[in-house]
Every structure is written in C-alpha cells, then in structure tokens.
Amino acid sequence: MLSYNFEYYKPKSIKEAIEQYQTSKSQDKKPLYYGGGTEILTLGRLNYIYTDAIIDLKGIPECKEFGFQNNELVIGSTLSLSVFEENKVFPLLTNTSKEVADYSSRNSITIGGNICGQIFYREAVLPFLLSDSTVIIAGPSGVKKFLINEIFNKELRLDEGEFLVQIGTEKEYLKAPYLSVKKRKQWDTGYPLLTVAALKKDGIIRFAFSGVCPYPFRSIQMEKILNDKKLSYKDRVLASFEYLPSPILNDIEGSDGYRLFVLENTLSNILSYLGGEELE
Amino acid sequence: MNRYPTNQRFTINLEINKEWYEIDILASDILLDVLRDKIGLTGAKPGCLNGDCGACTVIVNNQPIKSCLMLAIEAIDTEILTIEGLKDTPIQRAFVEHFAFQCGYCTSGFILICQALLLNDNNPSPEKIKTWLSSNICRCTGYKEIEESIRSVINNIKNQSIK
Numbered sequence: 006m007l008s009y010n011f012e013y014y015k016p017k018s019i020k021e022a023i024e025q026y027q028t029s030k031s032q033d034k035k036p037l038y039y040g041g042g043t044e045i046l047t048l049g050r051l052n053y054i055y056t057d058a059i060i061d062l063k064g065i066p067e068c069k070e071f072g073f074q075n076n077e078l079v080i081g082s083t084l085s086l087s088v089f090e091e092n093k094v095f096p097l098l099t100n101t102s103k104e105v106a107d108y109s110s111r112n113s114i115t116i117g118g119n120i121c122g123q124i125f126y127r128e129a130v131l132p133f134l135l136s137d138s139t140v141i142i143a144g145p146s147g148v149k150k151f152l153i154n155e156i157f158n159k160e161l162r163l164d165e166g167e168f169l170v171q172i173g174t175e176k177e178y179l180k181a182p183y184l185s186v187k188k189r190k191q192w193d194t195g196y197p198l199l200t201v202a203a204l205k206k207d208g209i210i211r212f213a214f215s216g217v218c219p220y221p222f223r224s225i226q227m228e229k230i231l232n233d234k235k236l237s238y239k240d241r242v243l244a245s246f247e248y249l250p251s252p253i254l255n256d257i258e259g260s261d262g263y264r265l266f267v268l269e270n271t272l273s274n275i276l277s278y279l280g281g282e283e284l285e
Numbered sequence: 286m287n288r289y290p291t292n293q294r295f296t297i298n299l300e301i302n303k304e305w306y307e308i309d310i311l312a313s314d315i316l317l318d319v320l321r322d323k324i325g326l327t328g329a330k331p332g333c334l335n336g337d338c339g340a341c342t343v344i345v346n347n348q349p350i351k352s353c354l355m356l357a358i359e360a361i362d363t364e365i366l367t368i369e370g371l372k373d374t375p376i377q378r379a380f381v382e383h384f385a386f387q388c389g390y391c392t393s394g395f396i397l398i399c400q401a402l403l404l405n406d407n408n409p410s411p412e413k414i415k416t417w418l419s420s421n422i423c424r425c426t427g428y429k430e431i432e433e434s435i436r437s438v439i440n441n442i443k444n445q446s447i448k
Contacts, residue, residue: 013312
C-alpha cells in the first residue's frame with residue numbers, strides 16, 4: 006500500500022504521453038513515466054519516491070516493439086525482462102537480464118525501467134553499452150536517436166519530460182562471443198556483489214561493469230589495458246584497476262576490498278574464457 | 286515537495302478466476318490489496334510487500350506476478366488467477382500428499398508459481414524449476430517437499446502421455 010494517491014494516465018502514443026507530462030507539469034505536479042512500476046511501487050511505499058501522476062508507457066506501440074528493422078534488433082522499453090529469457094535472439098542480453106531479481110519479478114521489471122531506474126545495478130544496460138547500441142528518446146523537443154555510449158554516463162541522461170522509447174542493436178553484435186558473470190556473496194538469488202559482461206568484437210574484448218561502482222559503466226581505458234597482449238592476465242587486470250571510476254561500492258553486499266578481490270579473479274577468468282592471449 | 290491529494294477514482298472491471306468483478310479503486314491501489322480487501326480473495330498473502338517473498342503471487346495472463354508489484358489498474362484486460370480459482374488441481378493435491386507446507390503462509394504463492402510453470406511448460410528442466418521457484422521464499426524452509434510436489438505432477442503428466 007502506498008501512503009499517497011496519484012493520477013493515472015495510459016497514453017496510446019508518444020505525443021499523448023509527452024503532452025500529458027507537460028500538462029501535469031504546468032499544473033505544478035510531479036509526473037513520472039511508468040514502465041513495470043517495480044521501483045516506483047517499492048520505493049513509493051517507503052516514501053522515497055513521490056509522484057502526483059503516473060504516465061503508463063505500456064499503451065504506446067513503439068514501446069512494445071520487438072523484432073528486426075533493417076539491420077537492427079529493436080527492443081521497446083516496456084518489454085519485461087522475462088521476454089528475453091524465452092527469446093534468445095541476443096544471448097548476452099538473455100544471460101545478463103536473467104540474473105536480475107527473480108523470475109516472477111522479471112515479469113514485471115521492464116528493460117527501460119531497469120536501465121532508467123535508481124538501483125545501483127541496472128545490469129540490463131551492460132549488453133547495450135558493449136554493443137554500441139542506439140537509443141530512441143522522446144521528449145518535448147521531439148524524438149531523437151543517440152548512441153547509448155554518448156548519452157549513458159552513470160545514468161541515461163534524460164532531460165525533463167523525456168523517456169526511453171526503444172533500443173536498437175546491430176545484428177553483427179548479437180552473435181558475437183560473450184560472457185556475463187554475476188557474483189553473489191552467497192546463494193543463487195538476491196542482490197549481486199558485482200556483474201561483469203564481456204563481448205568480443207574484431208578480436209578485442211569489451212567489458213562493462215555493474216555493482217562495482219554505484220552505477221553501471223563501460224571503460225574504454227580499462228579495455229585497452231585488458232587487451233594488451235604484452236602483459237599477463239594478472240598484470241592487465243591490476244593495471245586496469247588504475248582506471249576504475251570511483252567510488253568502489255562498500256556496502257552490506259560486500260566491502261570495497263572484497264569487491265576488487267572478486268573483480269580481479271572474475272576479469273582473469275573472462276580473459277581466459279574469451280581467448281585473450283596471455284604472455285608467458 | 287508539493288503534494289496534491291487527488292480524488293481521481295476509477296471504476297474498473299477485473300476478470301478473476303473466470304468471474305467478473307466491478308470495483309471502485311484509487312490509481313495507487315496495488316492488486317494485492319484490491320484482491321484481499323475489495324474482493325475478499327485473501328489467498329494471496331501480504332509478506333514483504335517489496336517483491337522479494339512471493340507470498341502474494343497470482344497468475345496474470347498465464348504468468349506469475351507478484352501482486353504487490355502491480356497496480357490494480359494495470360490489471361484491466363487481463364485474466365487473473367488466484368489460489369481460490371485452483372480447486373482440485375493436481376498441484377494442489379500434490380502439495381497435500383507431499384506435506385509441502387508447514388505454517389502455510391507461503392503456500393498459495395508457491396502453488397501458483399508451480400501452476401504457472403506447468404501452464405507454460407509441462408516438462409520443465411530441473412534448472413527451469415529452480416529458476417522459477419527461486420521467486421518465492423518459504424521461511425519454514427520446506428523447499429524439498431515443494432520440489433517433490435511439482436516433480437510428482439510432472440512425472441504424472443509424463444506417465445499419462447506414455448499410456
């Protein structure tokens with residue numbers, strides 16, 4: 006039960022959604038776009054999130070698309086994570102998203118909600134950072150396309166009134182060699198310690214991280230060192246730590262030191278698995 | 286922070302267990318509260334109210350959903366199945382025969398996630414059973430008996446198909 010009520014709107018088009026957002030704003034209200042609602046409902050119950058008006062995006066056809074257009078896999082932002090568990094067209098996405106929360110929660114959590122949420126982990130963004138995906142953003146200034154690596158910096162940089170409509174990933178990335186490793190301190194479900202996703206393209210292994218810092222990220226500087234064949238795996242990993250963003254998470258799931266210890270081993274294993282040749 | 290109390294109410298029709306209910310709700314009413322407090326279907330249990338425990342699991346359009354994570358207004362145009370709609374199903378009998386409950390608080394949620402799994406796949410792999418059932422928590426830790434229950438139903442389905 007939430008301690009407050011809100012208005013509810015379910016627009017049938019992008020234009021209608023944006024207009025409703027602006028109408029609510031002009032009435033000095035705080036509207037929120039709504040996908041699966043898991044974060045709004047759980048944090049709202051604790052009064053960490055407040056809204057006067059919910060604008061449910063699940064009625065917008067573009068936000069529900071899933072399929073190939075030209076050379077791209079197009080994924081609507083309101084598709085639930087469980088969709089990718091059944092449909093393995095993008096195996097890295099399947100493997101990364103199937104570790105988020107649990108199965109029935111993944112029926113509610115949407116891909117857009119996970120990427121745009123407040124939770125540290127937001128693992129669903131990792132495959133898209135690695136595959137240089139594009140995002141379609143709609144807002145008062147129109148519908149625009151961006152490279153995700155240009156607009157995702159700690160979070161998806163949305164302006165007031167904007168929302169994520171779709172993500173596009175070129176076919177060549179869908180079948181590239183990959184590995185997604187999620188480490189928990191204990192048990193097979195629950196919040197992770199960290200997740201590392203990796204994808205090999207043109208002989209170079211790309212890396213994206215969740216649970217290391219209070220936001221997901223991909224680091225080109227770390228990738229350069231992690232692919233430096235003049236160094237051993239261990240030296241590469243340790244040298245790459247020089248470029249880790251800060252702060253390293255230090256919370257109930259694990260201390261910063263423990264996270265780095267686990268990260269070191271995880272990266273070495275990924276290098277070994279994906280065939281980053283090691284200097285002996 | 287400005288707070289604007291809204292009087293916006295909705296009269297909605299929900300299809301639950303093949304029956305229709307007309308109810309008056311607030312937009313912020315979660316499905317769990319509406320099922321229990323407005324319709325009187327108290328089989329879905331309030332546990333963590335945070336999407337962690339699965340005691341409030343219901344089946345929406347053949348998929349298990351935690352009803353604490355869904356607004357009632359989102360359930361318009363869906364088919365909802367609660368434990369009250371599962372009379373004399375094999376999975377219910379299996380839970381009784383295998384003593385798959387102790388305090389019973391998590392039982393309706395577990396039965397429904399098992400039923401949802403069987404609706405989607407009547408021969409799930411052990412890994413898939415584990416993945417789906419990991420959505421729910423039994424604090425009495427009766428997991429072994431719960432797993433035996435669903436396996437017995439799967440085995441019965443297999444045996445019947447062989448005959």
